[in-house]
Amino acid sequence: MNFNSIRRIALALPFLSFATGCSAGPLCKSLGDCGGDIKNIIGQWTSDDANQPGCLDTPYFQGTTLTSPGAPSDNTLYGRPSPTARQTPPEATNSAWCAGLGVTADPMDPLQGGITFLFEDPNVTQFGELYNADGTYQAGFTYSGRFGQWYSQTCITQFGFNPYNCPYAQNMLTMVDTSGTYADAACSPQNGVCDCAYGGGAQHLAGDALMCKIVELVVTNKGGVNENFSNFVCEPDPSGRGGCLCGFDAHFATGEKGYYTYDGVNLITHYPQGNALRYASKQVVCQQGDTLQITGFDGSYLLNRPPVRTFTLHKAAAATP
Secondary structure, eight states, X not given: OOHXXXXXXXXXXXXXXXXXXXXXXXSSOOOOOOBOOHHHHOEEEEEOTTTSOOEEOOSSOOOOOSSOOOOOOOGGGTTOOOOOTTSOOOOOOHHHHHTTEEEBSOTTSOXXXXXXXXXXXXXXXXXXXXXXXXXXXXXXXXXXXXXXXXXXXXXXXXXXXXXXXXXXXXXXXXXXXXSSTTTTOEEEEETTEEEEEETTTTEEEEHHHHHHHHHHHHHHHTTOOOSSEEEEEEEEOTTSSOSEEEEEEEEEEEEEEEEEEEOSSSEEEEEEOSOTTOOOEEEEEEEETTEEEEEEGGGOOGGGOTTEEEEEEEEOOOOOO
């Protein structure tokens, strides 16, 4: 062995030591692999999320709320062009991290192009599988979580919205309010900000609180929320940096159906139908009575859908004829 060969091995050893010494293994440990009789596996299985939630294995999930902002995604990276190879990425611009919110100066069309909600992976709050005797199956997740998003004053006012112009703010407040709460609002300059009195003059919205309430009403009542995004609430950012800290619920249901095979030992393979981009997925099972433990085969995600690797399911009661 020559000197160069010895040198290459010596240089590699610290990296090998680091890689093996710091590896903690997968976050989600495999569940049972005892298999089971296919006659007992056939049927409908659902999760018991309150007592046995599935195991999420991802470094990116960190839920955010109004009171606990956590670590929301870096908006400066959203919607930016991909740089040419070996060139420095472009500097962040207001349009890159504000483009998701387009509150305009037009009360008749106050939400330009809707809103883009940014959030990390939601929790999987429900999972179910149905195996039929004819070799077909259905399966799916429900994802949900509450998240927070900060919008600076620049974000909010970039399309002409001016919460400090009192006649304009009063018009916006009453036009986007569908509840009638602010129907009698009267706005006037007070101490350098716009103050809106409502409820017979007994209640007030002023400054950032007024700005955030109008943003909340615009998004909520002018097409910004739907079955996937709801309960949008905005408050002045308590950290003192200005702008609004807004919270919303994200809720998605995703499912698939197709054909499955069982190897007779402990491995079920799913072959989803109707979507050419979906690949077959495998899961190791252990069925004992009315409990079915499932683990993604060889460290894979269940149904190839991150971030879930394991789940404990329970058999649903058979429907009464």
